[in-house]
Amino acid sequence: xxxxxxxxxxxxxxxxxKVTLSCHQTNNHDYMYWYRQDTGHGLRLIHYSYVADxxxxxxxxxxxxxxxxxxxxxxxxxxxxxxxQTAVYFCASRDTANTEVFxxxxxxxxxx
Amino acid sequence: xxxxxxxxxxxxxxxxxxxxxxxSYEDSTFNYFPWYQQFPGEGPALLISISxxxxxxxxxxxxxxxxxxxxxxxxxxTDSQPGDSATYFCxxxxxxxxRIFFGDGTQLVVKP
Numbered sequence: 001x002x003x004x005x006x007x008x009x010x011x012x013x014x015x016x017x018k019v020t021l022s023c024h025q026t027n028n029h030d031y032m033y034w035y036r037q038d039t040g041h042g043l044r045l046i047h048y049s050y051v052a053d054x055x056x057x058x059x060x061x062x063x064x065x066x067x068x069x070x071x072x073x074x075x076x077x078x079x080x081x082x083x084x085q086t087a088v089y090f091c092a093s094r095d096t097a098n099t100e101v102f103x104x105x106x107x108x109x110x111x112x
Numbered sequence: 113x114x115x116x117x118x119x120x121x122x123x124x125x126x127x128x129x130x131x132x133x134x135x136s137y138e139d140s141t142f143n144y145f146p147w148y149q150q151f152p153g154e155g156p157a158l159l160i161s162i163s164x165x166x167x168x169x170x171x172x173x174x175x176x177x178x179x180x181x182x183x184x185x186x187x188x189x190t191d192s193q194p195g196d197s198a199t200y201f202c203x204x205x206x207x208x209x210x211r212i213f214f215g216d217g218t219q220l221v222v223k224p
Contacts, residue, residue, distance in 0.1 A: 004155075031210065042118075042201060042216035043156070050210060090155050094212075099144050099205060101212060103155030 003027065006091050006104035013111050019078040021107050023091030031094040032074040033101070034058075034066060036087045043090065049074055050096075081111045115139055116204050118215035126223050131189040133218045135202030140183065142204040142213075147176065147187050150199045150217070159200070160187070192222045 004025045013019045025032065031050050035043040045058030047066035055066040063085060065077040078085055091104040117136050125131045135145075146161035162169040162176045162185070169176045173192075178185045189196055199219045205212040 035214075043214040045211070048210060056210070092155075099161070099212075100146070100158050101148075103148075103157065105153070105155050 004091055004093050004102050004104035006089075006107050008107060009105065010108040011110070013078075013081045013109065015081060015083060015111055017081050019081050019109065019111075021076040021078075021089055021091075021109070023074045023076075023104060024072055025074075025091075025093040025102075026072065027093065027095070027102075028071065029093035029102070030071070030096045032068065033092040033094075034064070034074070034076045035090045035092065036060065037090060037106070038087050046076065046089075083111050085109065086111045113138060114215075115142075115213040116202055116215040118200075118202050118218050120218060121216070122219040122221070124221045124223060125192050127192060127194060129192050131192050131196070131220055131222070133187040133189075133200050133202070133220070134184070135186065135215055136182075136184045137204045137213075138183070139204070139206070139213075141206045144205050145176070145178065145185055146203050146212075147174075148201040148203060148214075150201065156201055189220075192220075194222045194224050196220060197222050 033048040034046040049055045049068040067075045089107045092101045094101045119134045143164040147159045148156035149159040150156040160171045173190045175188045199217045201217045202215040
């Protein structure tokens with residue numbers, strides 16, 4: 001079974017501070033994704049990547065940056081955290097040849 | 113414009129009843145429709161999926177009915193169990209496209 005590990009699992013950040021959420025997958029998947037989940041809004045795509053050293057914007061990229069330094073690792077960076085970025089963030093991965101998406105357990109981010 | 117829509121937003125059924133979760137989509141190029149199940153504190157996990165060449169997919173108590181002409185599908189959970197209480201996401205993609213679009217989810221509660 002595909003393993004996607006997120007860290008930290010929860011974090012409290014100060015408004016205006018920098019936040020980095022990390023994701024690691026161990027199954028050689030090409031695609032990696034960052035989603036944001038808010039109550040009543042389902043899963044919204046922030047950034048994704050299909051190869052190391054390359055990232056693509058999703059539907060809600062404003063205020064977020066992404067980094068894919070290797071096939072296994074994909075980070076989400078909030079340079080200036082804002083209250084509106086309080087949410088649960090999910091990392092996910094997918095193999096090119098398989099349409100199933102594997103999700104991590106999520107990171108609960110609270111910006112105060 | 114939201115690509116995938118789900119209804120109802122929440123649903124409560126009694127143990128043993130059939131729960132029916134609905135989904136519709138906009139893009140006629142979508143040909144792969146997975147349903148993901150999410151328990152509190154966990155990431156979504158693939159439950160069952162269907163491709164557009166089929167009109168029905170069954171896996172135990174879970175059945176997807178697909179109507180390509182109307183661009184609608186539904187997930188039927190027969191003999192619902194309290195352990196089925198979760199949020200269910202309908203999703204859609206166009207084959208091996210980079211993107212998979214999620215609905216906002218249906219929160220199912222099964223009362224014993």
